Amino acid sequence: MRIHEDNNKIIIENIKSFNLKHTFDCGQCFRWDEQADGSFTGIAYDRVINIAQKGNDFIIDNTNMCDFQTIWRKYFDLDRDYDEIKQELSKDHVINEASKFGWGIRILQQEFWECLISFIISSNNFIPRIKKIINSICTEYGDEVVYKGNTYYTLPKPDKLYGLLECDLDFCKSGYRCGYILDAARYMTEGGMELENFTKISTVEARKELIKIKGVGPKVADCILLFSAGKYDVFPTDVWIKKAVHHFYSLKSSSNKDISTFAKEKYGDLAGFAQQYLFFFGRELKSF
């Protein structure tokens, strides 16, 4: 990896196993949009950037070396050797196929609060509508950021939503999840556990803590732990993953407990990566 700065851009050369489409389309994030030229523009950590790819080289526009080192380098998980992870997981023939398909997936390190809100909204919902709901909340309560003549909106901080009534969120059309969103804001504002502490404690303990928040069950908790807290041993189990596990491994049971046990035995500490490859593979092929 070679990094240099040039006129509000950061150029990163020679990153293997990183593809923007794979990374942004595997269902882990909801605030990135593909542009006409194939690059992606999105907002995270209150900053709007555009990232473009040419082979193994990447250009991040609208940033600087300081932000790159403290935010984007971690966000895109650039210091992790994904070749090594894929090689280890390739012992399993299903993941071998799936990881050839989604070879450029990287697990983003997103903000804890954004993950919490996003995946509460994701329950029993569609990805396009999840995006729409998050965006409408940002437009209503977030701050404006202008980039190349377009206006983007940050995700409002928890204290901005704290104390609102459920009817104050009617505009976002997230139905019964409005109450859950407000409970999450309450958790964060009234001294809920900070992200740093989640990364320190065990996965089991972290999951127990998260489930205290209304609207956060096992699956949503696992997504938050995987996408923001670096708990790569979780295996978020949704309807797609259940279908995939049935189809590819002919696992009969569909109970969460049995699938969790299966994943632990099969993928070990890399279950989270395996889950992403499987999810992307299953969703794109729609072969079952």
Add this chain to the structure above:
DNA sequence: CGCCAGGGCTAGC
């Protein structure tokens, strides 16, 4: 009309 969507809550065993 019914069914479903990256589930979770609650009641009832």
Add this chain to the structure above:
DNA sequence: GCTAGCCATGGC
């Protein structure tokens, strides 16, 4: 501890 119905919204 486990499962069944219910949950609001909107697209098909």
